[in-house]
Amino acid sequence: MRELWWYIGVVTCLKLLLIPAYHSTDFEVHRNWLALTRSLPLCQWYSDETSPWTLDYPPFFAFFERFLSFFASLVDPKIVHLHEGLNCKSPTAIYFQRLTVIASDSCLFYAIHRLARNFGPIRRNLLWILVAWSPMLVIVDHIHFQYNGFLLGLLLLSISFLMEGRDLAGGFIFAVLLCFKHLFAVAAPVYFVYLLRHYCWGRGLLKGFFRLSVMGITVISVFAAAYGPFAYHGQIQQVLLRMFPxxxxxxxxxxxxxxxVFYIILDKMLVFMLRKLGFSFNPPISSFTGGLVGDVSSFSVLPKITPLTTFIIVLIALSPSLINVWSKPQPKSFSRWVAFAYTCGFLFGWHVHEKASLHFVIPLTVLAVQNLEDAMHYFLLSIVSCYSLFPLLFERQEYPIKVLLLLLHSLLMWLGFSYLYRKTELCEATVAANKLGGPHKASSSGEFKICSMTRIYLFGLVIIELYGQFLHPYLLGNDLPFLPLMMISTYCALGMTYSWIWQLRQIIRL
Structure with a gap:
């Protein structure tokens, strides 16, 4: 247990050092949520427009902000002042909000502890290193500013209960998670099919119906606790409009x-080619490279993509996993199914944020410390996902931080996986030797290795980064400022697409 506190202490010290670092507009978003939940009655939380950063998370997160606002008012009343506190960047506000994120990570630490306690010491320590010291969580939560560690802690808690066969507890925690952040709902079909098949089905008619009723009442009770107060005030429609913009x-x-990304680029290429052939476009060409938030769903040549289209595509992409869940509802495979669901949502979903890659990278860590193939896949995916977050930190003073975080993470992965699977092979060889009564050489096939294609692809990340940081400003100056970001998105999308295909193959093989 002492080494676990050591991991927590090291990463907490790093987070404390990063308190003065750059923070995004998400910092003001959450400060405004502190203010409106403290200053306004509940019936106005989802209709207030004092700030452009309106409340758009589910009710439990609003209650969480309300809870934090009590302490914020004691630290500095201006933090929770709805009008005077707009764009508040006082040292007390910065320290308070940063410390709330650090404190909320205790949920993540407890979830890691629950997951790792059934592993051997090497796997347990490696899981702590890869999750608690995740550079993606440091970048997104403790520099850019969000509460993903807390939310992912709830997800891992749910997975840990389900892997132990405690289905009711796992379903309850996932329902709670959905009432904190609805974007986790992409995995809801997996949970529904698994719990129906594993918890309710095949238990006999009466017992199965009883279990289904218990699970249904549990989930409905969670949602009633979250949305009931807003239904009482007639605010459900307004809540849903804010949650699904x-x-x-x-x-x-x-x-x-x-x-x-490929769809957008194809549209741009077709526009370029058709213009060369003398065609004109009315309305004007869509500006996906403007770097602005807004409705950028129109295309000049290709058909427009609607939210319903993306919803159907996600369900189709997810369907092999759902079939597998129903046919082979094994608790040990649940983390894989959840990760695949979030990969589908990330790859094909509507208005996806780059930060959503955390939803599948973190659950895949549980598999990476148990299986060699998953470890080699995780090595590539975690590097690509972390690098795809680099544009979030665009100020110069944070550049060395994000580079060092990624390099350190890559080194720890390499050393950790190499030691883990080499040690595992040696142990297996010793056991085999004892059974055979003689020496037995460990097979090199069990060693952690990176194939040549992976090395070439990762080297491409280095080339893109060097171009964006050094060559692009020298060659083009201020022209095409969005080009380096487009290159990062496109190249990382190749890695993400490969990951989805790889995960799909693993699920089919189960």
Whole structure:
């Protein structure tokens, strides 16, 4: 247990050192949520427009902000002042909000502890290193500013209960998670099919119906606790409108590295070719490279993509996993199914943020410390996902931080996986030797290795980074400022697409 506190202490010290670092507009978003939940009655939380950063998370997160606002008012009343506190960047506000993120990570630490306690010491320590010291969480939560560690802690808690066969507890925690952040709902079909098949089905008619009723009542009770107060005030429609702002368009201002990157680029290429042939376009060409938030879902040549289209595509992409869940509802495979679901949502979803890659990278860590193939896949995916977050930190003073975080993470992965699987092979060889009564050489096939294609692809990340940081400003100056971001999104989208195909193959093989 002492080494676990050591991991927590090291990463907490790093987070404390990063308190003065750059923070995004998400910092003001959450400060405004502190103010409006403290200053306004509940019936006005989802209709207030004092700030452009309106409340758009589910009710439990609003209650969480309300809870934090009590302490914020004691630290500095201006933090929770709805009007005077706008764009508040006082040292007390910065320290308070940063410390709330650090404190909320205790949920993540407890979830890691629950998951790792059934592993051997090497696997347990490696899981702590890869999750608790995740550079993606440091970049997104403790520099850019969000509460993903807390939310992912709830997800891992749910997975840990389900892997132990405690289905009711796992379903309850996932329902709670959905009432904190609805974007986790992409995995809801997996949970529904698994719990129906594993918890309710095949238990006999009466017992199965009883279990289904218990699970249904549990989930409904969670949602009633979250949305009931707003239903009482007639605010449900307003809450849902805020939670699902489909007018924001297919792509975020910085393209998440998913399948729609290729769709957008194809549209641009067709426009270029048709213009050369003398065609004109009315309305004007869509501006996906403007770097602005807004409705950027229109295309000049290709058909427009609607939210319903992306929803159907995600379900189709997810269907092999759902079939597998129903046919082979094994608790040990649940983390894989959840990760695949979030990969589908990331790759094919509507208005995906680049930060959503955390939703599948973190659950895949559980598999990486148990299986060699998963470890080699995770090595590539975690590097690509972390690098895709680099544009979030665009100020010069944070550049060395994000580079060092990624390099350190890559080194720890390499050393950790190499030691883990080499040690495992040696142990297996010793056991085999004892059984055979003689020496037995460990097979090199069990060693952690990176194939040549992976090395070439990762080297491409280095080339793109060197171009964006050094060559682009020298060659083009201020022209085409969005080009380096487009290159990062496109190249990382190749890695993400490969990951989805790889995960699909593993699920089919189960």
């Amino acid at each position: 489909f007018g924001r368009g297919l792509s975020h201002s910085y393209w998440a590295p998913n399948i729609w």
